[in-house]
Amino acid sequence: MDIALPDSIKVYSNFLHPIAMWGLFFMTLYAGYLGVQSRRLRSVDKETRRAMAKKKFGDRHYRYGSILLAIMVIGNTEGMAVTYWNNGKLFVDDHLLAGLAMTTLIAIAASLVPPMRRGKDWARYSHIALSIIIV
Numbered sequence: 001m002d003i004a005l006p007d008s009i010k011v012y013s014n015f016l017h018p019i020a021m022w023g024l025f026f027m028t029l030y031a032g033y034l035g036v037q038s039r040r041l042r043s044v045d046k047e048t049r050r051a052m053a054k055k056k057f058g059d060r061h062y063r064y065g066s067i068l069l070a071i072m073v074i075g076n077t078e079g080m081a082v083t084y085w086n087n088g089k090l091f092v093d094d095h096l097l098a099g100l101a102m103t104t105l106i107a108i109a110a111s112l113v114p115p116m117r118r119g120k121d122w123a124r125y126s127h128i129a130l131s132i133i134i135v
Helices: 007-043 046-053 057-087 094-111 113-117 121-134
Strands: none
Touching: 007 046, 007 057, 007 121, 057 094, 094 113, 094 121, 113 121
16 A cells, blocks of 8 residues: 655655654653652651642642653654654664654553552652663
8 A cells, every 4th residue: 555645745744753753752851850859858857848748749740741651652653654654664774663662661651650659669769760771
């Protein structure tokens, strides 16, 4: 099956993936900041905790993480689709493998949320390690 896209779509589709991935990178840094603040909340004094709790760092970290997972999966799929549409094949190279690895790692990091919420430290440390690797 040969998919023929209009040239105008081909040109613009080449920019969508890199723009989305740069946005994803900055969102990842912000989600990391929220995660650090959420973790910090556990070790501060009562008064500081009360002030920090109003900012809902944990809830915002969770929400941004969910958005990041969705963008990563969509961006990865879109990048492969555009490559295929423009070239009639996928190129198995470092770029493709890095994108697939990052998507896999963020899915695993997200899957660790339920045990983290049950207080499992191994899940928390694994989540942090995977997130650092992704960045």
